[in-house]
Amino acid sequence: MFRIFSKLCGNARYCSKILPSLNSNNQSTSFILTKKVHTTKILKDLMEFFDDKKNWGESEVKVGRHWQLDELRIKSNVDLHKLWYILLKERNMLLTMEHECNENMQLFPSPERLDKVKISMRNLETVVRERNRAYHELETGESGERPGQMVTNSLGYNFYYKSCEHVIPQFMNSKWYKTHKFDSSTKVPLKFQLLYREKLYNQKRRAKNRRRNEVMMLLRRNPGLDKNLLQERFPDVDIPKLIQKDKTRGHFVPEIEKK
Known part of the structure; x- marks a missing residue:
């Protein structure tokens, strides 16, 4: 017994x-x-995936900021392990609430909570990676990270390829060559790069024109606006040259100084 x-x-x-x-x-x-110590609730159901009922229907939920790197670096490994699962549970809850609000066509209160959780999890991963790298460098003299190298993809761009283990050698693995064709000797990558650079140039040109038009409208509506302050706000716009245009003045005609 x-x-x-x-x-x-x-x-x-x-x-x-x-x-x-x-x-x-x-x-x-x-x-x-009886169990003397427990860390989770005794009754667990699907409501763990939803927010507190007092926050349902609210337009704003007051929360704190995200976890910073300096705060996480002073935590122990056990605390970081517990905090990771707390953040993971909070992220699952927020994603469930966001999906439920979208299904019911309702406003998801304080959507910045999800961004704060993601930033905290990213910072926590950074701290853990720093500790792992320091431990491996101290014990083995290596970083412990997965090795890799800079290679050129099929579109002619360089990227960092992380190496991984394969059962079949690389020169015998035909499946690997089908999915990782790092060959830029054909004319297709050159044409793609030309069109891609043209797209990037058009995006920069349109953004510059939008900033110039914004400055033009500000000067038209406010003729006495501080030019130095406006130049600091838009450093890539030639404001002295823009002032001379008729579109900038609008219906305002400056008086001619008498000699």
Whole structure:
């Protein structure tokens, strides 16, 4: 009986449960099995994926900022491990609430909460990677990161390719060559690069024209606007040259100074 009792005490499913037994005098007794320490809720259901009910229908939920790198660097590995799962659970809850709000055509309150959680998780991964790199460099003299090299893809652009293990050698693996054709000797990459650079140039040109038109409208509506402050706000716009144009002045005609 003692063996069964000790086995049940180690099982978390039998927490707060009364187990009847019989002693030598055939008198019934009861053992109350409880777990002294627990870190999660006893009753867990699908509502863990949803926000607190008091936040339902609210237009704004007040939350704090994200975890910074300096704050995470002073945490222990155990604390970082616990914090990672807390952030992971919070991210799943926010994604579920966002999807539910979109399905019901409602406004998702404080959508910046999801960005703060993602930034915190990214910072936590950075701290863990720093510690792993420091440990490997101290023990083995290497960074411990996956090795890689700069290669040229099929479109003629260089990127960092991380090496990985393969059962078949590289020169015998035909499937690998079909998915990783790093060959830019044909004319197709040259044509693609030409069209891609043209697209980037058009995007920069349109953005520059939008900034110039914005400055033009500001000068037209506010003739007495500070030119130095405007130049600091738009450093790539030639404001002295833009002032001389008629479109900038609009219906405002400056008076001619008399000699």
